[in-house]
Amino acid sequence: MKPVLHIEIVQRSQSRANKDGIKELVRPFLMNLVSLCPGAILSESDLGEYHDLKEHVQMITVCDIDNDTEVIASEAVLVYHIYKLDTFGAETDTMTDSSTGEEFAAAEVWALPSQEFHGLWESLIYDTKLKEDTVRFVETAFEFADRGVDPNIIGWNRVVLLHGPPGTGKTSLCRALAQKLSIRLAERFPRVRLVEINAHGLFSKWFAESGKLVARLFERLEEIVADPRLLACVLVDEVESLAHARRAALSGLEPSDSIRAVNALLTQLDRLRRRPNALVLTTSNVTGAIDVAFVDRADIKRRVGPPSARAAYEILRGCCVQLMMRGLVTPREALPAPRADGAAPAGGPGAALWAVAAAAAARAVSGRALRRLPFLARALHVRGDASLPRFVAALDAALRDHLADSAALQD
DSSP states (O other): OOHHHHHHHHOOOOOOOOHHHHHHHHHHHHHOEEEEOOOOOOOGSSSSSHHHHHHHHHEEEEEEOOOOOEGGGGGGGEEEEOOOOOOOOOEEEEEOTTTTTEEEEEEEEEESSGGGGGGGGHHOOSSSSHHHHHHHHHHHHHHHHHHOTTTTOOOOOOOOEEEETTSSSSHHHHHHHHHHHEEEEETTTTTEEEEEEEEHHHHHHHHHTHHHHHHHHHHHHHHHHSSSSEEEEEEEEEEHHOOOOOOHHHHHHSOHHHHHHHHHHHHHHHHHHHHHEEEEEEEEEEESSHHHHHHHSSSSEEEEEOOHHHHHHHHHHHHHHHHHHSSSOOSOOOOOOOTOOOOOOOOOHHHHHHHHHHHHHHTTOOHHHHHHHHHHHHHHHSSBOOOHHHHHHOOOHHHHHHHHHHHHHHH
C-alpha cells in the first residue's frame, strides 16, 4: 500500500486561482523534489524559480500521521488541502445581564482557518501521539455519522477533554486541532467556526442569571450549527468550574441557581452532540475537580503534562533555529535532532542545549515557560548578537533565574 501524505497549501489572499489550478502548479514542484519529508515546511524562499507558484502560494506543508521518514514523491498518494487564511480575527459575542444591565463577553468566535493560529499545530511538541490521536478521533466520529451508525448502540459524543497543569498547551492544542480540521475537512465543511467559552467567567460572576445566560449562549450556538455545511468547534476552558459551582451550591456557599446553570450547560451539551456538525473541546487545570457527570460525556480524555527532556530539547531547538533565522543568534549552525534512543547529542551546542532541556524537565517546567526562556536569555544575559554556544549558556542562566523566581513565589 502506498503511503499517504497530506499536502497543506496556503494560498495567497490576493490569488484568484481555483484549487485545481493551484494543485497543477504544486504537483510538478513536489515531483521535482523527488523525496518528501513529513513535517517539512516550504516557504517562498524554498520555491526557487517557480514564479507562477510564488504568485499564488504562500507556504506548503508536508503532513503525515503514519510515517516519519522521507517518502519518494512518485510512490506516495498525495492528498491536497488548499486554503486561504482568515485575517479578521475573533468576533466577541456579548450578552447583557438583565438584573444589572451590564454587558459582558460571553464567547469569542473565530472564522477558521485563521492567520492567528497559523503554524500553531507544528509548534506543539509532545512525547506521545497526542495530536495524531485527536485528529483520528474526530475523523472517526464524523465517519460514524456519515455511515449512519446508531448512537444508541455505539456511543460517541464528539467531546474531547484535555487535562493537566497550566502552561502545558491544552488550550493551544484545542485551537490548533480546530484549525487543522478546518483544513482537512474543508470539502465536507467549507465553513468552520471556533467558539471559545470561558466556563470560569460564566460561573464566577453571573450566578443570579447564569442559568438563563447559558440558555441564551446555546441559542446562539444553535444558530451557528443550523448551517449543515458549517463545522462548529466549541471550546470550553477551565471546565472544572462546573464541579466547583456544583459543590459550592450543594454546600450552601453559592446560590442554588449556580447548580441549575451547571445542569443547564450539561443539558445543552447533550443537545449539541446530536448535531452532526458540532465538536466540543474542553480543558481542565485541576484533574480531580472535573465534574463526574461531564467526564462521563467525554469520548477521549488525555492528560497533557510538562515536556520531557526530549520534548523540551525539541522546543528549545526550534527557538534557537528561529533566532538564527532572524539574525539574533549568529552564525547559523546546525543543531542535531533528538536521537531516537532518547540519549543526549554528542558534544557541541546540542549537548549543552540537551543539558538545559534535561534540567527543565527534571523540574517540570511547562512548555509555556520554556518558550519564554529565549526572550529572557536575550533580555537579561546577552548583549548584542550572540553565537550559539553563548546563547545556550544564556538559556541555562535564564532557566536558573526562572526556577529561583518560582521558588521565591512559593515561600
